[in-house]
Each structure stands twice: as structure tokens, then as C-alpha cells.
Amino acid sequence: MADQDSGPILKLSGVSKQFGAVTALDNIDMEVRKGEVVALVGDNGAGKSTLVKILAGVHAKTSGTIHFQDREVEIGTPGRALELGIATVFQDLALCENLDVVANLFLGQELGPWRLNEVEMEVRAWTLLEELAARIPSVREPIASLSGGQRQTVAIARSLLLDPQIIMLDEPTAALGVAQTAEVLNLIERVRDRGHGVILISHNMEDVRAVADRIVVLRLGQNNGVFGPDATQEELVSAITGASDNSVSRRAKARSAAAEPKEGVAT
Ligand SMILES: Nc1ncnc2c1ncn2[C@@H]1O[C@H](COP(=O)(O)OP(=O)(O)OP(=O)(O)O)[C@@H](O)[C@H]1O
Numbered sequence: 001m002a003d004q005d006s007g008p009i010l011k012l013s014g015v016s017k018q019f020g021a022v023t024a025l026d027n028i029d030m031e032v033r034k035g036e037v038v039a040l041v042g043d044n045g046a047g048k049s050t051l052v053k054i055l056a057g058v059h060a061k062t063s064g065t066i067h068f069q070d071r072e073v074e075i076g077t078p079g080r081a082l083e084l085g086i087a088t089v090f091q092d093l094a095l096c097e098n099l100d101v102v103a104n105l106f107l108g109q110e111l112g113p114w115r116l117n118e119v120e121m122e123v124r125a126w127t128l129l130e131e132l133a134a135r136i137p138s139v140r141e142p143i144a145s146l147s148g149g150q151r152q153t154v155a156i157a158r159s160l161l162l163d164p165q166i167i168m169l170d171e172p173t174a175a176l177g178v179a180q181t182a183e184v185l186n187l188i189e190r191v192r193d194r195g196h197g198v199i200l201i202s203h204n205m206e207d208v209r210a211v212a213d214r215i216v217v218l219r220l221g222q223n224n225g226v227f228g229p230d231a232t233q234e235e236l237v238s239a240i241t242g243a244s245d246n247s248v249s250r251r252a253k254a255r256s257a258a259a260e261p262k263e264g265v266a267t
């Protein structure tokens, strides 16, 4: 469960992004707490990937502020995002087919003061995968021989090696069957239980309601409601598509605003 006592690890206020004449994001507010899964949903072109790329240091925001652990930050590069503790599993996973699981986990991370040898890397790989209860037959298996769900697991495990505060998953179940989807959703819950904040992008409302603590809807680059996991399919769909005058999403917004602690009020 989310840690309600502490403030958000990540807080976006009024974040906008222009690509020339195109407004991809318009005045977005969002918060992520420790041990919380926040689902980011919206139709094609709603701005989900743009938001993730801003937080991953791939795109620069046009305006607005990002606070990370109560400090305002500029996430100018992907390296800076990782340094802060914001890890991303992009949709293409970026794994090397011909290398085994251990090699993929440590790809580009073999450096540093504690250069690991093969044995240490294998032990760490096993420990992490075991902790995640991941079903990988052998860490010496090449990626090419793993299933889609197992590959997703390896990519998620890799992003956890630097012990990030926030991990962002872009459509982790899009290409998976029913059993593998269930496995990845279980994995997401274990990642949350380790205390990481998770941002999950998904088009699948069933998946989202199964694991999300909060569901943030984007529509045409704008916030269009925040829901709990008890939101109905109809509520979510109407917020995503803008159908039925959005009365539901307005109510949800008002509810979440009322639940927010007031800022700057002396007690
Ligand atoms: N590099 C770019 N240059 C110009 N316009 C862009 C760029 N990236 C995204 N856009 C535009 O920004 C808007 C939001 O796109 P984005 O990819 O963030 O949507 P999305 O919610 O991830 O959609 P999908 O569900 O299809 O992945 C779209 O109108 C898109 O055309």
C-alpha cells in the first residue's frame, strides 16, 4: 500500500510540452508516492509516452515544475534521470537477444567502483530474480529463448539494479498472453511491495484496475480525472474518450482534490 504519511516522491505541477505547434501535454499535475502503483491511461496520442519521456530525461518539458523528493529538479538527460532514481522500461525493452540473462541485467552497469566478476554478477542476478519470484529457467539462458513475459521480467529486474525510487513501465503487458500478463502483474505488485513507486502505462483497463492504487487519465494532453482501483470500466472509458460530458471524471477530480492535504496552511 502507498505510504500516506510521507509526501510524494515525485510531483509534477503544470507540466506542458510543445512539439512545435503541437501541444502534447498541457498543464499536467501528477504525484507518485513510495510503494504506490500509479496507472497512466489515455487514448492514442493522449500524451502518455511524452510524459514518461520527460521524466526519463529524453524530452525537455516546455514549462511547469518537477519535484523529486521535495526538491525541484531538471531532468535534462537520461543519465540524470537514473542518477536521481527514476528508471524506465521502454516498450521495446532494449535487451540483447544473443546475450544471456546475467549479461543483459548488467549491460552497461559492469562499471563503477565495485566492478563485479562473473560469479558475483550471477549470484546477484539470482538473488534479485528470486526476490522478485521471477520464473526464469536459468540466468545463463540467452534472451532469444525466453518468452515475452520472461523478457519483460528481465527488463524490469535490470531497471531495479540501481535501486530506483520510481520505475516507469510503458505497456509492459501489451504483447503478452493471459498467463504471462498475470505473471508480470504479480511482479509489479512485488516491485511496489519493495517500496518503489511505479508508473504503469497500459491500454488494458482490467490490468490497470488489478494493480493500480490510483489511475490518472490523460485526454488530449490534459488531466481528465483521477480514479481509485474501484472505478468502473464505464467511468474510465468515459474519462478516456470524453464521452457522457465527463461528469464522472469531474466528480472524481473533486473527490481527489478534497482528499489532498492542503498546502501552505498553518496549523
Ligand atoms: N517527437 C515528437 N514530435 C512531434 N510531435 C510529437 C512527438 N512525440 C509525440 N508527439 C505528439 O504528441 C502527442 C502525444 O503523443 P504521445 O506519443 O505522448 O501519446 P501516447 O499517449 O503515448 O499515445 P499512444 O497510446 O499511441 O502511445 C501526439 O499528438 C503526438 O503526435
Ligand SMILES: [Mg+2]
Binding pocket: 048, 049, 050
Ligand atoms: Mg505512447
